Amino acid sequence: MPPKKVVEEKKVLLGRPGNNLKAGIVGLANVGKSTFFQAITRSPLGNPANYPFATIDPEEARVIVPSERFNELCRDYKSASEVPAHLTVYDIAGLTKGASAGEGLGNAFLSHIRAVDSIYQVVRCFDDAEIIHIEGDVDPVRDLEIISTELGLKDIEFCEKAYDAADKIAKRGGQSLEVKQMKEECALIERIIALLKDGQRVANQTWTSKEVEIINGMQLLSAKPCIYLINLSERDYIRKKNKHLLRIKEWVDTHSPGDMIIPFSVCLEERLSHMSQEDAAAELKEIGAAPALPKIITTMRQKLDLISFFTCGPDEVREWTIRRGTKAPQAAGVIHNDLMNTFILAQVMKYDDVVQYKDDAAIKAAGKVLQKGKDYVVEDGDVIYFRAGAGKN
Incomplete structure (x- = not known):
């Protein structure tokens, strides 16, 4: 039998888990x-x-x-x-x-x-x-x-x-x-x-x-x-x-x-x-x-274990701050509580792909847009479009 994979336990951080630290x-x-x-x-x-x-x-x-x-x-x-x-x-x-x-x-x-x-x-x-x-x-x-x-x-x-x-x-x-x-x-x-x-x-x-x-x-x-x-x-x-x-x-x-x-x-x-x-x-x-x-x-x-994700479009480019390990619905909640409460999915693009293709349509055509659900842990540098209920996105 192959040896069991040793999972390194992540150090638990002291302090409150908020994003606006x-x-x-x-x-x-x-x-x-x-x-x-x-x-x-x-x-x-x-x-x-x-x-x-x-x-x-x-x-x-x-x-x-x-x-x-x-x-x-x-x-x-x-x-x-x-x-x-x-x-x-x-x-x-x-x-x-x-x-x-x-x-x-x-x-x-x-x-x-x-x-x-x-x-x-x-x-x-x-x-x-x-x-x-x-x-x-x-x-x-x-x-x-x-x-x-x-x-x-x-x-x-x-x-x-x-x-x-x-x-x-x-x-x-x-x-x-x-x-x-x-x-x-x-x-x-x-x-x-x-x-x-x-x-x-x-x-x-x-x-x-x-x-x-x-x-x-x-x-x-x-x-x-x-x-x-x-x-x-x-x-x-x-x-x-x-x-x-x-x-x-x-x-x-x-x-x-x-x-x-x-x-x-x-x-x-x-x-x-x-x-x-x-x-x-x-x-x-x-x-x-x-x-x-x-x-x-x-x-x-x-030190505070903070990372960034981005929302991008013709109206606005914004860098959002979250704690490492935050899941997609909670990341959406940093933008607005309604997005978290009615979360459907996150359309995720990696920063390097966005910089390489320069265009959302080209990124999609290359198969680089990932559809992620509520268990997805947001990674540093993700460019995300959130889809939610009641027409909010």
Whole structure:
């Protein structure tokens, strides 16, 4: 008998399964968060203030997702309307030592972090006498420790409350299903608390589906996917060198294994954001550097396990965002609930075929239009026409 095929179990993702997911910009005061927000969203907020807590309420903006596939489809279809995909980004006030105990704006902006689905953690690695550092000097590893400690302490507080609630039921005794579940929940929470006290993030562990359901209910800060953005001076970014980078990598490998580190220069990105695309391209060519923002945006989508499908026609080309593993009716529901509720089938074309044939009729004649039912899992880059009841398509 042939050996059984080993099916690799897909890692269950923490967090809510929605498509309109939000990324929050987190860091200590005066590390470049608000300037980064302005650059990535092209949404000026005035001059970022040079003092702690300049941002009190989170600012929100939608960031266009760079997509060469979308651009190519727009060129091919020449539609009247072009709607790219987006990522919602929040600028959250600067964290400070003692935030978990309510210092500074502690509880207010810790609650803002709870409201987002992922974190851009900005870490300062540049010296500038005109921009004060809340801790007195530039030490990115110390800053990473402060933020990790504050988020961890708050998560331990959340865990202890959840443990007390579960333990009350577990102590009733007996063999009921509820008591059994609460005993299992208590054991899980004890594991999580031990991880947090060891300086580890919940997001970087492997959890079962059942454990993910419990963890999601606790809305832990350290359960959110994180990308570390290392804010360098323009000079260091261009020459790709900085004395702190190795220490930062060692810290992330120890406390947040698997998470990505992206060096960038807020100063450079902010300057480019005020230029036309042509002038920015010329400037980058002259200094021999590449922009970091496209990578910063697309990497976060990957961390959130988001993919795209497209709807194309003479009226509109649009890129839609869904979570990987979404089936056709639910993908149709991103467009409109009626399409999901009255779903009949999805006519699917692969992006490469659309680009090759350039014409829907030619694609159909080549037998490249696939008829898919309700169990079809939408793939990244699919171009889809949905057919639904009541004349909706």
